[in-house]
Amino acid sequence: MQQILSILSLIPGYLIFLAIVLVILPTIVAILLRFCLYRHLKHLAVTARRLLGGVKQESTPKMITALEQRLADSNLNLDQLNTAAVIEGTYSQEKFYFLGLSLNCDFIDSLCRILPNLLLSFGLLGTFLGITFNLSSLSQTITQIDINNVRNLVEELNRPLQGMGVAFTTSLVAIACSSLLTVLNLFWNTQVAKVSLLSSIEDYIDNIFLPRIQPISSLESAISQFSQDFDGMVHKLGNTIEESMTKALSKIHHSAETFEHAANVIDNSQFPEKLASATNHLAIAQNQFSQSSLVLQKSTQSFEHNLVSMQKLTKKFLELNQKVNNIEQQYGTLVNLNQEKNIIEQSGLKEIQQELSKLIIQMNNQ
Known part of the structure; x- marks a missing residue:
């Protein structure tokens, strides 16, 4: 101290x-x-x-x-x-x-x-x-x-x-x-x-x-936000579907009008009548061909002993067969030409008539 x-x-x-x-x-x-x-x-x-x-x-x-x-x-x-x-x-x-x-x-x-x-x-x-x-x-x-x-x-x-x-x-x-x-x-x-x-x-x-x-909890807030986003997405989806359906219906309507126009064109044309006429001519040609076959059969039986005559007849038969094939080809051409318009159909009918005339003349000559 x-x-x-x-x-x-x-x-x-x-x-x-x-x-x-x-x-x-x-x-x-x-x-x-x-x-x-x-x-x-x-x-x-x-x-x-x-x-x-x-x-x-x-x-x-x-x-x-x-x-x-x-x-x-x-x-x-x-x-x-x-x-x-x-x-x-x-x-x-x-x-x-x-x-x-x-x-x-x-x-x-x-x-x-x-x-x-x-x-x-x-x-x-x-x-x-x-x-x-x-x-x-x-x-x-x-x-x-x-x-x-x-x-x-x-x-x-x-x-x-x-x-x-x-x-x-x-x-x-x-x-x-x-x-x-x-x-x-x-x-x-x-x-x-x-x-x-x-x-x-x-x-x-x-x-x-x-x-x-x-x-309001975070989960409820998230659910509310998701609901709003989902409503917006549904609205956008509805608009998109509506636009797509409208475009598709307009295309279908346009196609229907085009088809109707084509049907009217076909109805107004003479294509069915010409097709029926060609079919009748073809039936006549088939009948004539059948008759020609019978005549050929009879001619074959009559001239079986005459070799030269038979060869000539065979040649004529081959020619006739070739003509029939030509007729069939012309028929196929006629069907294809029927899909085109009146000009192609008329040319096909003239060819068929000419061929039939020749065939008839030849048959008459025989």
């Missing part, structure tokens, strides 16, 4: 005042602020967990009330809402009371985390200032003192050395206060309390409050 008093007696008054103002008082204030902030955050976190558990509270904290009011007034959909950003923005405006003063939580938290480093800086600054001043004083003492008087030299050197001890003492006080604040920051960890508070509030907002003010 006497050593402490002796050390304090060596410290100048202005240095004690600066140590108290710049080191000790900020340390005490930071400890109190840290404790109040930690208790405030823990109270908010406990309240949020109680709300999350469904426990009714007599008074809801202002932060949660402001957050609920902001979300209730928002017109955004659940899928478009960034809950974490809204909670962070509300927390950045959160304040607590200390000795009647309203202080921002984020500002005080940052101040309490920076203050230990600031105290170390003040301590080092005091140390280097004390060393600098004492070195200058020591230099003046050495130059002014008589070297032969040893006792006087020791007394004069003792004072600057004690001043250096005072400088290191102030640095030691700053380091001690900084260490104390660092340890208390670990015990009253406001960062952990903040994370716990924000996670509890986010859980409460997402799972309890928002479903209560917006009862």
Whole structure:
């Protein structure tokens, strides 16, 4: 105790005042602020967990009330809402009371985390200032003192050395206060309390409050969106089918008109009558051919002993057969020509008549 008093007696008054103002008082204030902030955050976190558990509270904290009011007034959909950003923005405006003063939580938290480093800086600054001043004083003492008087030299050197001890003492006080604040920051960890508070509030907002003010779930929203998309797709499909049916019916109507026009053309033409006439002529030719065959058979029986006559008759028969084949070919040509128009049909009929005339003449000649 006497050593402490002796050390304090060596410290100048202005240095004690600066140590108290710049080191000790900020340390005490930071400890109190840290404790109040930690208790405030823990109270908010406990309240949020109680709300999350469904426990009714007599008074809801202002932060949660402001957050609920902001979300209730928002017109955004659940899928478009960034809950974490809204909670962070509300927390950045959160304040607590200390000795009647309203202080921002984020500002005080940052101040309490920076203050230990600031105290170390003040301590080092005091140390280097004390060393600098004492070195200058020591230099003046050495130059002014008589070297032969040893006792006087020791007394004069003792004072600057004690001043250096005072400088290191102030640095030691700053380091001690900084260490104390660092340890208390670990015990009253406001960062952990903040994370716990924000996670509890986010859980409460997402799972309890928002479903209560917006009862439509994401699944129902998806079903509603799908219903709208399906109605639009059905409408487009109906329009497409209607357009396709209209085009198909127009094509069918056009084909029917074309077919009707062709039928009218066929009805107005003389093609059926000419075809019937050609058929009659062909029947006559067949009858004549049958008669010619009978005549040939009789001629063969009559002239079987006359080889020369039989050869001639055979030649005539072959010629007649060739003519019949020609008639058949002409008949096929007539059928093909019937598909064409009146000019081809008339030429075919003339050829048939000419051939029949020749055949009749030959038969008469026989």
